Amino acid sequence: MPEVLAHLSQSALIPNSEATADARILVIDDEAGIRESLEILLTLEGYAVQMAVDGEEGLSMLEQGNYDLVLLDLALPGQTGLELLPQIHERYPELPVVMITAYGTVDNVVEAVRAGAENFVQKPWDNEKLLADIRSAIARHKAEAENVQLKRALKQRYNFHNIVGKSEVMLRIFDLVSQVAPSRSTVLIQGESGTGKELIAKALHANSPRKDKPFVPVNTGSMPSELLESTLFGHVKGAFTSAIATKKGLFEVANSGTLFLDEIGNMGMDTQAKILRVLQDRRFTPLGGTQEMQVDVRIVAATNVDLRQAVREGKFRDDLFYRLNVISIDLPPLRSRREDIPLLVHRFLEHFSKENDLEVRKLTPDAMRALVDYEWPGNVRELENIIERGVVLSSTPIIGSGLLPGHITGRSFQDALLEHNPNSSLFDILEDIERRIIIEKLERCNWNQTDAAEQFHIPLSTLNQKIKRLNIEIRKKGRD
DSSP states (O other): OHHHHTTOOTGGGSOOTTOOTTOEEEEEOSOHHHHHHHHHHHHHTTOEEEEESSHHHHHHHHHHSOOSEEEEESSOSSSOHHHHHHHHHHHOTTSOEEEEESSOOHHHHHHHHHTTOSEEEESSOOHHHHHHHHHHHHHHHHHHHHHHHHHHHHHHHTOOTTOOOOSHHHHHHHHHHHHHTTSOOOEEEEOOTTSOHHHHHHHHHHTSTTTTSOEEEEETTSSOHHHHHHHHHOBOTTSSTTOOSOBOOHHHHTTTSEEEEETGGGOOHHHHHHHHHHHHHSEEOOBTOOSOEEOOOEEEEEESSOHHHHHHTTSSOHHHHHHHTTEEEEOOOGGGOGGGHHHHHHHHHHHHHHHTTOOOOEEOHHHHHHHHHSOOTTHHHHHHHHHHHHHHHOSSSEEOGGGSOHHHHOOOHHHHHTTSOTTOOHHHHHHHHHHHHHHHHHHHTTTOHHHHHHHHTSOHHHHHHHHHHTTOOOOOTTOO
16 A cells, blocks of 8 residues: 555645535546555545546446546557547536646647646646646536536526626626516616626616517717717708708617617716606607607616716706616626636637637636636626637637736736747747737727737738738727
């Protein structure tokens, strides 16, 4: 037994109080001593452990039971671990696999990661690091499985497939939306920018009797009063200088459906009075017109300002506030529901990997910790943009902390460069740096190549050549 226990440190013989008792691990290794060492280590840690001596037995055991992680030896008799790994990933794509070998090379690591390995551990291993990697992989696996179940349940109950959250506050919001959606009541959604107010508005519409009718959004805070009133109420020909034809307003367009008035807290007082009348009478008159129109429109309004404070300051009509505030939904900032961040990350990884035809599946534990610890002033929209950036920049299926902006990780750009594989060539490192710089500049210029080229002080043709050489996918302008 001494040679078996040689792999075990004294601290590893103390059961971990945080271990998940029902987590199951399959070890596939042909060395009896290694299997016995891992069985002792993992059993003491609180895991249920089963053993297989080769790939054939391992696949058979996977078919017979549910596992949370596989520890797979590289040098197996018959099929090697690298030959077995794609088969496991194809049959069980969400199951994390950690490779173990005494013959680790850079090529093996790269091939294993590309084939879907969670991590790569070299013999003799460090017990604490191995256990930490296992705990992290299992936690992520369970979170992803929970996310799938959660999205399925939400889709069945509420049709909220675009909204992700398991926190108590979000589940209460889902329940409130499900209760309110079938009614005709006006709803006021309040929350910081980027918290998902329009998604909630769409969920209200999608689960209402009006779901087959128009959902019409308008940002009421971004237009001058005259243009906003023309947009909302329409105008007749000749109502003002540029009114060369009669135009329908959005109230008329949204008839029988839902009109979403976003950023209503920034609306001018004159327009507020006209909105109040529509809420009271369901009637309005187009600009320059004399004939009233009657509409059946459900109003959902949203704001990122404190309307009660705006009323006290005389910037918002109190009568309109009370008309809008029939039912209020307060969306929490992302920093107050950090348990939802891993679920949101998984959702955005799926979306942007598919959109960009890439295979980016997960984040490293330190990258995920950085995201969970960050304060997120831009909320869910900021997180979405960070994950999109990571997917586009990543050259492997795993996003490391080096691909996160320095203001999130607290590290400088120079620190991030040190995370390059030590075997990377100077050309590869410089090319990666150039790609990151160009993408950052394009993001700042809203993906306008002409503006980016001007700021780089290079011809547009030169920038386009670099974009093509570096395989940078140009995003659409104006993404929120």
